[in-house]
Amino acid sequence: MTAVTARRLGILILPGLLVAAFCVVLLAGTYSGALDAYTLGDPGPWVRYGLPIVKVLYNLSIATCIGALALAAFVLPRTGSLRRSREQKQHGAGTPEPLWEAAMQYAASAAVVWTVAAAGTTLLMYIDIAGAQAFQAGGLSADFGFFLTGLDTGRAWLVITCIAAVAAMLCIAVRSYTGVGLTLLLAAVALVPQALTGHAAGSDNHSLAVNSIGLHLVGAVAWLGVLIPFGFLAPRIAGRADAGALLRRISALALFGFVLIASSGMINGSVRMAGPEDLLTPYGQLLLAKLVLTVVLGAIGWVHRSRIIGRVESGAGALPLFWRLLGVEALIFGAVSGLAVALSRTAPPVPQEPPEVATAARLLTGEDLPPPPSVEAVWTQWHPDVFWIAVALLASYAYIRGFLALRRRGDSWPVLRLICWLLGMAGLIYVTSGAPAVYGTVLFSGHMVQHMLLVMAVPLPMVIGAPITLLMRAVAPRRDGSRGPREWILGVVHSRFAGVLSNPIVAAVNFAGSLVVFYYSGIMWYSLDTHLGHEIMVAHFLVAGYLFAQSLIGTDPGVKRYPYPIRLLVLLITMAFHAFFGISIMSSTSLIEPNWFGNIGHGWVSAIEDQQTGGEIAWGIGELPTLLLAIGVAVQWTKSSRREAVRSDRQEDKTSDAELRAYNEMLASLSKRPQDPRR
Structure with missing residues (x-):
């Protein structure tokens, strides 16, 4: 041609x-x-x-x-x-x-x-x-x-x-x-x-x-x-x-x-x-x-x-x-x-306007009230959020494809990590499309459940899945001067902006401080009243929880991690602040977002009682994720100590215990020195 x-x-x-x-x-x-x-x-x-x-x-x-x-x-x-000088690359x-x-x-x-x-x-x-x-x-x-x-x-x-x-x-x-x-x-x-x-x-x-x-x-x-x-x-x-x-x-x-x-x-x-x-x-x-x-x-x-x-x-x-x-x-x-x-420009056959006589819930949320909360409703009530469903399915597909690519190449990748990643994606779909999303718009306690699961439960299996490490191993870098998903993702991960956000102190402040800002500054209204605000809220708390967990138990590159004792200290301080936040909501007598939760009209429970229940949820739902994070830090600490001991033993074997002999010789030389008669 x-x-x-x-x-x-x-x-x-x-x-x-x-x-x-x-x-x-x-x-x-x-x-x-x-x-x-x-x-x-x-x-x-x-x-x-x-x-x-x-x-x-x-x-x-x-x-x-x-x-x-x-x-x-x-x-x-x-x-x-891609064979350019370092200055050109920078x-x-x-x-x-x-x-x-x-x-x-x-x-x-x-x-x-x-x-x-x-x-x-x-x-x-x-x-x-x-x-x-x-x-x-x-x-x-x-x-x-x-x-x-x-x-x-x-x-x-x-x-x-x-x-x-x-x-x-x-x-x-x-x-x-x-x-x-x-x-x-x-x-x-x-x-x-x-x-x-x-x-x-x-x-x-x-x-x-x-x-x-x-x-x-x-x-x-x-x-x-x-x-x-x-x-x-x-x-x-x-x-x-x-x-x-x-x-x-x-x-x-x-x-x-x-x-x-x-x-x-x-x-x-x-x-x-x-x-x-x-x-x-x-x-x-x-x-x-x-x-x-x-x-x-x-x-x-x-x-x-x-x-x-x-x-x-x-x-x-x-x-x-x-x-x-x-x-x-x-x-x-x-x-x-x-x-x-x-x-x-063509009118659809189903009228898109709300009914002339609408309930308070429909006027606020655009949807009719769901049935009262129950054990059955927790699993049967769904309102699909196709954006996050698409994100979860795409991320699952990419992870499975990388996993299979490694297996076909003869490399190993723990199946447990694959299972954890898929669990995280399934959790993301449930939290954004299941009962937490359905009741999160009509109950303060339901909103708190969705929030806590997003920031504490969903990110944990995602971090254990180590997606960045899988990306680096499964996708070959491009050599022709173009950039693919691997180059762009690693570029973002190693950027200064991401480095600041993933700093353990910044991640902890963002993790805990976002709670206070979100619930007490009036921002919460926009997540309830606007669709875009809701999606931004989901994305923010998911990322905040992911970065916090990544700084504690993650293995992916691009994150600065403190020594294990300091990690445990940061975890305990953050969780203490988290508990204090839950107690402050439990003891509050003023309604958060009264124009929304005070007018929703469900009649199941008073708005202030529901808010206090939400405080109890904020306090109690973090116990299990905190315990899992603490166990994760302890396990990694133990493995790190074992690896250090093995490394030290190998070093001593290579040098025939030269360091120990030098230490013993120093003690022997000190014992041979003449004693001061004045002592």
Whole structure:
């Protein structure tokens, strides 16, 4: 395949994708009625037709920007070799390869389009909501300012536009790996407010809808976002000796994106449809068409991975077929993107608004009250948090894959560590999706159970699993100048920031001090009232507990650990403070977050009694984890002493007890000295 042919295919990918997306969104919107004139306050056809088109451009540009950054961060070699001087490695010096530089230029171009499309989407959404009142005296009305600052939708799109503008400047300015990684992280943050708007924001099953659409967006940028810049890079990749290796890395990203898109799409669709009969509605038919096209895309990806990439690596000349399939994939992805925008503008068959007569619990939590707590309810009440389920499943898959890789290589890895890691992931799913999550929103004691399990119980088996050590042993380092998951994770682990957080004193203060700050500063309200606040709370306490346990009994690198007597002292002091915190809640007569727990309306127990029960839980639930941590420190201390004794014995055997003989000779010489008569 010549470079000219590859260049032509690469150039045709984006226009073909755009044309397919624009045509499909207009056809699907017309079919579903999403583009029909409004009965009241119609903004005009140029807004009704223009908003979906601009939204398609927005979706493609943000995906391309993040995808190009992901190529630069995870796939493409930056310098061609890792054999550089220490100064270059420390400061990211060295001229980037043209291929890597081209990816960053495409990211910058996409970020500029993303910024313009985000601003246009914000303006058109305001006009779409305000209708004829959007303009006054020939210009935008003063309500536009209120839309940007007073409404959730306006604030979300204002944040997205600002993030896009900053990301565009960073894509132009930064060229170090650290800078690219931070820019990628910033651009990915823009997916959060996007997930919190639209149908998901008004969904009756809010958390499930928001998390599923968030995972859907991540899958789209991991698959579609990589496809577009990869098409432009076709002529540069076609003639490279490492083309097969690069295709395999891109295929891995596409597989990750396919799994997320397919699974989250089905979950999100189930939230908005009552049953199979809703597939006959316009919304259901568009959703079914999108699912069929996604399956076709998955089949093309399977052909890439199973038949073509191996032939490319062996030099069998399969590149022409690869690029043709890539072009077909781009056209289908354009149709999928158009269907996605049309779906976001189409009313789902299940009403997304809460009922007119709602209970206090529904007004606060968005859900009806669960049944009263019981032994049976502890195991039967579930409210899936698909984000943490996805995290746990992905982490379990990666760990099992590393474990099997070591076994196939003939290396050993304790099965107990594998079991502990899987137990930790199962515990994470239960704490975030089971009864602790269900009752954590309506009972202070339930919230305390979830909190204590997150910070004290779940991290213990995770630390024993030693995931960083497994990563270092199972995944080979890259030698071509690119960075994979191994390099990025180890870079974070050995960074100064992680070193400060993992310091035993800092970890202990964070572990214990977070309790006081969270419950007595008013931050707890945001974890109850906002979905994003709840997810941040879960992540913070999980990391705090993991770092604290890692500093005491962990074996992974990147953590400074004190001598064993000091570890026990730190553990005892921290647990004493933890017990004092529990007693302070037990003895308190003022309600924490009274506007929430005082108005939840369950009638099972008074709010103050439930809070005091929560204090008892905070005091008592830490006993077993503390004992296990103390036993772990003691066991490691004993093993360390034995290893030191064995090492000392081996040293003495090598030197024929030279140190002991020297000590005896010193004592003998002292005994032969003349005694002072004055003594």
